[in-house]
Amino acid sequence: MKIATWNVNSLRARADRVEDWLQRSDVDVLAIQETKCKDENFPWELFEKNDYEVAHFGLSQWNGVAIASRVGMDDVDRTFAGQPTFGKGGKDPIQEARAIAATCGGVRVWSLYVPNGRSLTDEHMAYKLHWLDVLKEQAQGWLAEDPEAQIALMGDWNIAPMDEDVWDIDYFVSEGLTHVSAPERSAFSAFVDTGFTDVVRPYNPGPGVYTYWDYTQLRFPKKEGMRIDFALASPALAARVTGASIDRDERKGKGASDHAPVIVELA
DNA sequence: ATGGTCGCGAGGCGA
Numbered sequence: 343m344k345i346a347t348w349n350v351n352s353l354r355a356r357a358d359r360v361e362d363w364l365q366r367s368d369v370d371v372l373a374i375q376e377t378k379c380k381d382e383n384f385p386w387e388l389f390e391k392n393d394y395e396v397a398h399f400g401l402s403q404w405n406g407v408a409i410a411s412r413v414g415m416d417d418v419d420r421t422f423a424g425q426p427t428f429g430k431g432g433k434d435p436i437q438e439a440r441a442i443a444a445t446c447g448g449v450r451v452w453s454l455y456v457p458n459g460r461s462l463t464d465e466h467m468a469y470k471l472h473w474l475d476v477l478k479e480q481a482q483g484w485l486a487e488d489p490e491a492q493i494a495l496m497g498d499w500n501i502a503p504m505d506e507d508v509w510d511i512d513y514f515v516s517e518g519l520t521h522v523s524a525p526e527r528s529a530f531s532a533f534v535d536t537g538f539t540d541v542v543r544p545y546n547p548g549p550g551v552y553t554y555w556d557y558t559q560l561r562f563p564k565k566e567g568m569r570i571d572f573a574l575a576s577p578a579l580a581a582r583v584t585g586a587s588i589d590r591d592e593r594k595g596k597g598a599s600d601h602a603p604v605i606v607e608l609a
Numbered sequence: 610a611t612g613g614t615c616g617c618g619a620g621g622c623g624a
Contacts, residue, residue, distance in 0.1 A: 351624085352616055376624090378616070403617050458624060500624095556624085557614035564611095594611050600624080 343413065343447055343608040344368065347496035347573055349375040349455070349554075349601035353408070356599055357385050363592060364392055369605060370413045371446045373453030373496040377406030384408075399442040406439050407455050407497070413447030424476045428457070428469050441477075449579060449608075450484070454497030459520040467520065470500070474529040482536045485576060493576040495538060498554075498601065501530045502568050503540075506549035509566035521570060538574040541606055542586040553588055554601045562593055573606050582608045 346369045350356045353374065364372065372394075377384065380400050389396040389410050399420040400406035409415070420442050427435035440455040456474060459467035477495075484491055502521045505511040514522045534540070552567025561567060575583060585607040593602045 355616060376616095404623075460623090555611095560611085560613060562611055563613095598611090600615080 343370045343449075344605060345371040345373070345446075345449065345451065345494060345496070345573070345608065346603050346605040347373040347375070347453065347498075347571060348603040349498040349571060349599060351376050351378070351599040351601065353377040353385060353406070354379055354383065356597070357388055359592070359597060359599075361388050361392065363589075363603065364389075364394070364410070367589070367603065367605065370411065371449070371451055372410045372603075373451055373494075374408040374410065375406075375453060375455040375498045375601075377408050378403055379406055397442060397444050399439045401436070401439045404438070405455055407442045407453040409442055409444045409446065409451055409453050411444065411446035411451075414445070416445040417443075419443040422452075422477055422480050424480065426469060426473045426476055428466075440473075448492060450491060450493045452493070452495050452497070454495060454499070456498060456500045458500050459526065462518055462520060462523055467525075471525055471529050475532070478529070478532045478536060481533065481538065485537055490578045491576055492579040492582070493538075494579055494606070495533065495574040496572070496604075498570060499530060499572050500570055501526045502570055503527055503530045504548070504569075507552070507569035509550075509552070509561075509568070521568065533574055537577050539577075539580040540572055541575045541580050541583045542573055542588070542604055545586040546588055551588065552590075552602075553604055555593055557600050571601055571604050573604055575606070579608070584609050
């Protein structure tokens with residue numbers, strides 16, 4: 343079995359590339375982030391004609407998460423318990439479309455689009471950290487309930503956990519940029535402390551291994567990226583991992599997402 | 610060889 347995660351940065355704009363990749367990659371489950379659409383605009387037929395079931399959670403042009411599977415799609419959850427809300431510009435706070443789960447082939451798959459903190463002092467940063475803390479508490483509970491549970495927390499975490507996960511840590515620190523701050527890294531390592539493992543890194547050691555390259559500043563051709571997309575596996579799932587890869591080639595060419603797909607192979 | 614943002618939606622925001 344093969345499971346993957348990919349921030350596609352608009353599913354409609356990327357429909358052809360996503361379809362080509364699905365056929366080429368031969369994945370059984372794909373966790374998608376940033377569909378950037380509502381259900382009424384979701385390309386259901388793209389998945390149906392390729393024999394994937396798909397579940398989507400999208401409320402607007404922002405965010406949006408989905409899971410496609412050809413090994414079953416049970417117990418779909420849109421949001422996790424206690425998922426923090428956020429309201430922009432005085433609007434009523436809502437649970438944004440940043441998390442969806444489904445049980446696919448015996449694996450509890452989460453497609454996660456962690457909030458972007460924007461800046462170290464922005465209110466979005468507090469939201470991000472709280473969002474992660476509540477998710478971690480939930481994940482801890484799932485493991486406490488069933489230590490053998492096979493859980494994959496996959497998605498765009500908007501955190502670079504190690505210095506080597508950005509192209510120039512000194513630049514990020516001196517500019518006071520997000521993704522590398524101590525609170526963000528603590529939020530990430532809290533999942534590791536709970537028993538979840540980054541199952542991709544061992545097969546793709548750094549430095550210089552990234553999953554995201556900004557569209558601006560020629561970041562991709564200059565190999566200036568960030569590793570911010572992760573698959574964190576519960577102990578029972580981690581024990582099944584036989585390989586992992588980052589499809590950097592998918593970042594090439596016209597019409598690419600700014601993120602590359604991350605693939606995990608399971609025995 | 611990947612080449613100086615991109616997507617949504619119709620101006621400016623979000624990333």
